[in-house]
Amino acid sequence: MRPVRVRFAPSPTGALHIGGVRTALYNYLLAKKTNGTMILRIEDTDQTRFVPGAEEYIIQALEWVGIKTDEGVLQGGPHAPYRQSERKSIYKQYAQKLVDDGNAYYAFDSEEELEAMRNRLKATGSVHQQYSATTRMMMDNSLTLPESEVEQKLKSGVPYVIRLKVPDSEEIELHDLIRGEVKVHSSQVDDKVLMKSDGMPTYHLANVVDDYLMQVTHVIRGEEWLPSAPLHVLLYRYLGWEKQMPRFAHLPLLLKPDGNGKLSKRDADQAGFPIFPLNWTDPKTGELAKGFRESGYLPDALLNFLAFLGWNPGTEQELFSLHELIEAFTVERIGKAGARFDIHKAQWFNQQYIKAKPDEELAEYLLASLPAGTCSPERAAKICGVLKERVTFTHDFWLQGKFFFEAPASYDEQVISKKWNDDAIKVLTAFSTALAAIPDLTAAVAKTTLEKVTAELGIGTGKILQALRVSVTGAGSGPDLMLSMEILGSSEVVSRINRALSTIKKV
RNA sequence: GGUCCGUUCGUCUAGGGGUUAGGACACCAGAUUUUCAUUCUGGUAACACGGGUUCGAUUCCCGUACGGACUACCA
Numbered sequence: 001m002r003p004v005r006v007r008f009a010p011s012p013t014g015a016l017h018i019g020g021v022r023t024a025l026y027n028y029l030l031a032k033k034t035n036g037t038m039i040l041r042i043e044d045t046d047q048t049r050f051v052p053g054a055e056e057y058i059i060q061a062l063e064w065v066g067i068k069t070d071e072g073v074l075q076g077g078p079h080a081p082y083r084q085s086e087r088k089s090i091y092k093q094y095a096q097k098l099v100d101d102g103n104a105y106y107a108f109d110s111e112e113e114l115e116a117m118r119n120r121l122k123a124t125g126s127v128h129q130q131y132s133a134t135t136r137m138m139m140d141n142s143l144t145l146p147e148s149e150v151e152q153k154l155k156s157g158v159p160y161v162i163r164l165k166v167p168d169s170e171e172i173e174l175h176d177l178i179r180g181e182v183k184v185h186s187s188q189v190d191d192k193v194l195m196k197s198d199g200m201p202t203y204h205l206a207n208v209v210d211d212y213l214m215q216v217t218h219v220i221r222g223e224e225w226l227p228s229a230p231l232h233v234l235l236y237r238y239l240g241w242e243k244q245m246p247r248f249a250h251l252p253l254l255l256k257p258d259g260n261g262k263l264s265k266r267d268a269d270q271a272g273f274p275i276f277p278l279n280w281t282d283p284k285t286g287e288l289a290k291g292f293r294e295s296g297y298l299p300d301a302l303l304n305f306l307a308f309l310g311w312n313p314g315t316e317q318e319l320f321s322l323h324e325l326i327e328a329f330t331v332e333r334i335g336k337a338g339a340r341f342d343i344h345k346a347q348w349f350n351q352q353y354i355k356a357k358p359d360e361e362l363a364e365y366l367l368a369s370l371p372a373g374t375c376s377p378e379r380a381a382k383i384c385g386v387l388k389e390r391v392t393f394t395h396d397f398w399l400q401g402k403f404f405f406e407a408p409a410s411y412d413e414q415v416i417s418k419k420w421n422d423d424a425i426k427v428l429t430a431f432s433t434a435l436a437a438i439p440d441l442t443a444a445v446a447k448t449t450l451e452k453v454t455a456e457l458g459i460g461t462g463k464i465l466q467a468l469r470v471s472v473t474g475a476g477s478g479p480d481l482m483l484s485m486e487i488l489g490s491s492e493v494v495s496r497i498n499r500a501l502s503t504i505k506k507v
Numbered sequence: 508g509g510u511c512c513g514u515u516c517g518u519c520u521a522g523g524g525g526u527u528a529g530g531a532c533a534c535c536a537g538a539u540u541u542u543c544a545u546u547c548u549g550g551u552a553a554c555a556c557g558g559g560u561u562c563g564a565u566u567c568c569c570g571u572a573c574g575g576a577c578u579a580c581c582a
Contacts, residue, residue, distance in 0.1 A: 011582050046581055111580085127509050130578075161580055179512070188510050188578090196580040203582050227511055227577040252513080253575070260574055305519095308531090312520060316530050335520080338575065342518045345532045355545085390544040400544095415542090462541035469542070477543030 004036025006218050007211070008062075008069070011043045012054035015280035015289065016061045018341075019222065019254040019263060022306045026251065027220045028067045029307070029329035039214060040072030042083045043207070045200045052283055055083075061277040065299045066322055079214045084206045091201035094209050094239060095162045095194050099142075103238040104194055106160045107131070107141040108153055130190035133168030162195035164204075164234065172230040177218075177249040177331050184230040192231055204228060208235040211246055219246045220331070223338075224262075226250040249331050252310045253338040263341050265289065273343040277302070296393025297346065301353035305346045309339040319352055351392045359385040362397065369398035374405065382487055386479040400478065404487060407496050408474025411504055415466050415476040420504055423459045424467035430457065431468070432497040441490040443482035450482075471500030 008024040010016060016024075031038040040062070042055055059074060071077035081087055098104035109117070109131075117139065118129040128134075136143060141163070142150045154160065170186040194205040201209070211219060229248055236245040254263040257271055268275035269289075277299075278291035292302050304320050312335075313320075313328040320328065354362065363380035370380075383401050391397060430453045438445060450468070454461045469481050472493055478484065485493045 009582095013582075043582065049581065107580095114580090128578080159580095163580095176512095182511070184511065190578080193580045198580080200580090202580070207582090222576090223512070224576055224582090230511095250512085255575080257518080262575080308519065310519090314521070316521085318519095318531060337513055339520090340518060342532070345519065348532055351545095389546085460541080465541060475543090479544085480540095481542085 002215070002217050004031060004034040004218060005039065005214065005216050006031050006036065006220060007039035007041050007214065007216050009041040009043050009207070010058050011046070011049070012051060012058065013049045014051050014054055015276040016058045018275050018277070018306070021061065021065060021277055022254065022309060023220065023222060023251060024062060024067050025303060025306055026311070026334070029326055030218060030220065030331060032326040033329050037070045039077070039216070040069040040074060040082065041210060041214070042073050043203065044083060044085045045203065045206050047198065047200065057278065057280060064293055065277055065303055084210065085200070087210070088199060090213070091195065091205055091209055092199070095201065095205060098164070098194065098238055099162060101238065102165070104162050104164050105142045106150060106154065107139065107163045108158055108160050109140045113140065131163065132190045133166060133187065136191055159197040161193045161197050163191040164194055164231070166191050166234065172233055174229055174233050174248060176226070177247055178334050178336060179250060182226070182229070189231050204231055204235065208232050208239070212236070212239070212241045212244060216246045218249060220249045220251065223250045223253050249334065252335055254309060255338045255340045257341050257343065271343065296395045297350050298353045298394065301350040302346065304353070305349040309341070310335050347392050354391055354394070355388055359388070362388055365394035366397040366401060369395065370405070379487065386483045386487070390479065403473040403475070403478070404484070407499065411470050411474050411500065412476040415470045416504060419464070419466040419470070424464045425501065426457055427454055427459055427464045428468060428471060428497050428501055432494050432501070435490050435494050439490050441486055441493065443480070443486040446482045446485045471497050
């Protein structure tokens, strides 16, 4: 058995889509599980679609979620370069070999001629309008033109492409790790362009050549590649690499949350959830797309969620650390059907992960929302501790814990209209006075003090608790009030109560 | 249109010739929390349809429907 080598090979045409992250994750899991190698290769053969910053984005995104590559564009390796645009000459020689062996040919047809051919075929009611075994003899190529003319065109710099000569009647079979045997008749495969007129290879050629040269053992990629997989098989065969052909695993697609179709940025925007791991500003439009990170998701929660979209361990465990994921992962347990993207589940995972994280780590998220130096890490950790059971996103620590830093600017009107009465005012006044004598306030002391006050006044504690909360936090609900007061400190609580007492009108 | 791939609760899925078809999310209800959230308990809810094969099919086979991907000198 060859050592496992997998690759994640995105195109730098924009931000890395969440589906791409999942593909990278499955590759990574297999690599780690087998002590294999994960390669990051950049497929930038389409110069017209190149987007500046996209490669950097992909690298940062992978880093954020915690998918580490072993070899590739970042750290180099024995098969460098890992950017396909820098491997141009390599592809050229293999394309040449295919031509020399009679498995590929030069084609000189212009765009207009191709268009005309398609229209012609459409008009005659032909099912396929492809450049294929049935049409190639009607076109301008090295199969139809006399050798001298071909040579002359080549020499004089007439633009050309190299096309694969697909056999006209042959059953092409391939074994997919997820789907089993897949058979496609060669008549359904067209004479795909291998080398473009700009001298760059197309995906098909570059992909096969690189996977072979980089000794890739498993090609784990999206299902959208399944239809062209037979073409790739042909390429391996013609290049004489059939024995080294990697195993294929075509992943089910990530689908829109409602309705059908591939998950797209539009759907995410519409439903109001992120689709990119990190914030992404489109350099063309300047439009900002919010990332999972910036939306308050934890990377390990996102990965756990993603892992379960199309894969499951067969047990009832759902919470998996990355390490556990590696242990449990097998390609065999990847499902066949597309998975709808349900952001609710992602939120649930996030909540679980936040709850499980130590307060000190959580504190960093809170601190990030605060001006530097406003709050000690210890205090932030304490605040996160009282908040973490009730938080879904990392920014909720700030949203829900704001009152720890700012005295209420307004008071919940509903609570006031219902609970701000004479009894409440009596208790709060007495409680404030009592607290003033207790500089080191703890939750327990706050509780006994309050109980003492209410007992003396003969008023039920429960009746005024809401009023107390509103005077201290401004809100009608929130984390444990006694603990909150402990964190706030005695003098702050006293001043807030007094301020409420003087500001809020009696009902 | 053609080719290929797919189809178990609303969603992610387990299961697999004989099961009360299991779990999770979401949803609903109750309990806890003198708040809300959390938590706990319970509940609603699924084998797309039609033919075979079989003593028996949700499970195997075929077809239909539906969905998806692909059908570029994009990946």
